Amino acid sequence: MIEQLPNFPDAVVAIVCKGRVTKADYDSVLIPAVQDAFKKHGKVRIYYEISPDFTGFEPGAMWQDFRVGMEHLTAWERVALVTDVEWIRHTMQLFSFLMPGETKSFSLAQAGEARAWIAA
Template sequence: MIELLTDFPDNIAAFRCKGQVTKADYAKVLLPAALEKLRTHDKVRLYYEVDQDFSGFDPGAMWEDFKVGIEHLARWDKIAVVTDVEWIRSAVRFFSFLIPATTKLFSRSEAAQARTWVSA
């Protein structure tokens, strides 16, 4: 499941994923919110938190995540990824050179710092 987080500045698309994340989660929650931010701002920041009960992405969800990022590649300004899931941390490190946005990893214990960083 993906949860929209609303206690961020207007130019930040903020989400928390929990449990199993599906393509339907992207279609119902992430895509509409992210596209609305992209419609109303030239540059958008992203806060993406992976909850401790995260169990994985469906293949369709991973594809949707990739598509949203690539289709608007030059429009992302800052990306904060908050997770203790090692394979996600490794993937962010591996692919971050492809993303023109400043991308930073935070552990779950650093969530407050991540919020401050992405908002500054």
């Protein structure tokens, strides 16, 4: 499941992934939030938190994740990944060179620092 998080600046799409993430989660939550943010702003930031109860992505969800990132490749200003799931952190580090904006990963214990960084 993907939930949008409140209390972030307007140009920040803030989400948390819990349990199993599906393509439907992307279609109903993340994609509309990203599209709305891009209608209002030329550059958008994303706060992407993976909760401790995260169990994985459906294959269709992984494709949607890739598509959303690549579709707006040059318009991402900052990406904050907050997770203790090492394979996700390593995947982001592996592909961060493709992102023109800043990317930074944080542990769940550093979530407050990540929120401050993404909003700064």
